[in-house]
Amino acid sequence: MRFLLIYPPTEPYFIQKTKARSFYGLSPPLSLLYIAKILENNGDAVTILDYSTKIFNEQTFFKMIDVADAIGMTIISPSLNEVKKIIELIKRHSPDIPIIIGGPHCTLRPKETLEETGAQISVQGDGEVVIQDITKALKGEKALTDIHGITFQTPQGIKCNPLAPIISNLDTIPFPARHLLKHSIYGREYNPLLKAGEFTAVITSRGCPYHCRFCSRSSITMQQYRIRSNDNIIAELNEIKEQGYRHVAFVDDCFPIYKKQTIKLFETLKNEGLDLNYSVTATRVDMADQELYKKMRRAGVTHLQFGLESGNQDVLDFYDKKTTIKMIQRAVHLSHETGFFTIGSFIFGAPFETKEQFQQTLSFAKSLPLDSVSFLPLRYMVGSDLWNEAVAEEKITEKEYIVLADKQRELGQYSAEELLKFCMNAQYSFYARPTFFIHLLKKSLHNNDMSFMKSFLSTVFSTMK
Template structure:
């Protein structure tokens, strides 16, 4: 077994970050480790470039990474690959929580973090021995599913290799400049355990950090390729304020100050020294899970922050010249249509640069999923709809249709032509660009998803559940793979296939 192909499927629909392809680091790190161990590795990230099916089907093993919203497409790809006689391994949050489902389509599932087991897993496949010793592995043995013991979290993140992005098709060494925004991980884990978030189950509730030296080394490598944008990939970049300050101070000292963005929590606003260093080191925008301005909803989400914290954070960050991308989640058992309308007014009044108004989505592995599943309120398990833009559960204080359409209306209002004109009047060209993009994207999304809006209307009118025909996903997959039918053996597919370009 020499050639291994990784695939990171595209989400089923476009979203606010669709024009900024950013590969998830999991497959890149695993591919880097295998390449360093002597294997031929290629990774296809569909947000970066299309699959070359002929190349994929020349692999000895295909590994597919999936989140919930990409799992339907992942399963379709897995079926086609296995039909050609090639084994498939799957990993990622969705299959970590639902390995039995994944094993209907894949030969192996690697649950949780696979960094410390991936090489041993490949060697076990090569020798046909030792699969029972691979921590975190689920597979069929003697006709029954076997789940090996859970893989421990990687304790020392400095043992992970620096990600080699040239493993990604389209980002080979000569094209590495295509990575306009470099994802750099400095930590894993999160202790907050929000009710709708699957991070803690995947990466644990204890923070683990990379050393400052390793992070600086990656920043230096990125600069060599002319990169001037960095996204710190952590779930909470400022989790350990003292450590973050030391890193930012070193970046300033070494003049390693690309424009950078990161996910943070509202608590950063209480530390002026940290804010000064963020601004001086060229922090451009922070992404904050503000989630709600309804205190009861914040409690239900286990967010551990108040509306006052949110308001103070926005005011303080703006005072320090730091832009904010605010993320709100609608649909808790305490939310009404008034909550949504008030949130839009709040976002506009507080001059947020950009927002995502998301619909509560019960991702497998979360408390939200367990609660709604236990109450029989999940109305669809078409995973392609689990992108936080579609209603997939029965709301308590709103109808399906109200939650869907009011969330869409909120986004339209925030990114309205009037809001664009207001920014233009201030000569705020950055925000004019952001809001123009948001306006265009919102119109396109609504047009493409009108079928789903009508579905929620029918649900509401009927007063009961109606099984959603998964035509969108099924027809899309059928069309995508129309030219690459595997029944007669693959390598004879049409030269016109988009996967051959």
């Protein structure tokens, strides 16, 4: 069979016909690349459209549909509205082509997603095994009613099958089919000079053992945390090197978790001499360790990104971060001293949080040796504890999957517009300091590595897109 797999845009901007500029994605969609590899191993042909890297063109889109036997699409909650538009176009052009959806949003709301999008089949949980059974069903070799892990349309209505078992041994999953997106540009937030085929990502685990109240990852991964072996990770990184990549991002929900295993991993990577650069897109301050950081830096890690969230202990406790202000200070300083480009993200908008507390967080951020920051409004995300509580209290409805901490909804102290303005002003205030630019220049010169300055400029310009 011929499959067209689509990574949809998360913003309406990307699905316009009039824009004529080049785009690059933050990171390739590993979920689709894993599915693509399974399909290719079974003899199927696969094409991937990643709309984080290109502009939607209706004529080209229809041509690709015309040569496909089935469409697959991953859905995250922020992309749901754009997915609806894409599926509407598909149905108008080719009403009989099967449409299969999966991804985080489908795992959280399988029946509702089918109802809202009109797709035929929704996959919950790990898709690598399920997609093989779905392919058999499309070929008439198996009944959809016999496939665990899916919800599907029938003439009598939507039917929900039992969940499929999770893949307990992640080492059994073939490596992603990266060649399908080798022509796309990713990672310029880390280095603006990266070209197509030079940046990719790996994931060494699935799930997260923590339960921050604003996050839905635990629900998406069914409260399960699984890790790959070092041997399996190293084998994939060797393949990545052979494919010509230069920079690799570890995109786990949280990395690392186990100190001893991670130290051994980076010791081996150093000894292997792969000559790759690495970024860590999500790490915790309570994982900071001098020995570990030194091993990571020597192996080629250049960037660490922390979810810091707040400079107020009561806000950290409300989010159930299980971190302290002192932990944050220690981790960020250790990251800086080790030589990493250190990124921190903060959240404004806890229900009791005042503008004075926003200012305290901003002042706290300025006191840290951070090389890049983001200040984001609190969002009540479907599947998170905060979202579940707000639904139970009837402050939001079950059909509202992402809601800003808005005073009018009794979710915060300020309106959504005020909250967004606080975030934008904080971002500007942080970067507008001459002392910040001097700090970053000194760091670049000290490390004899101007990529830090390039990363800063790339990050700033990416926020202006």
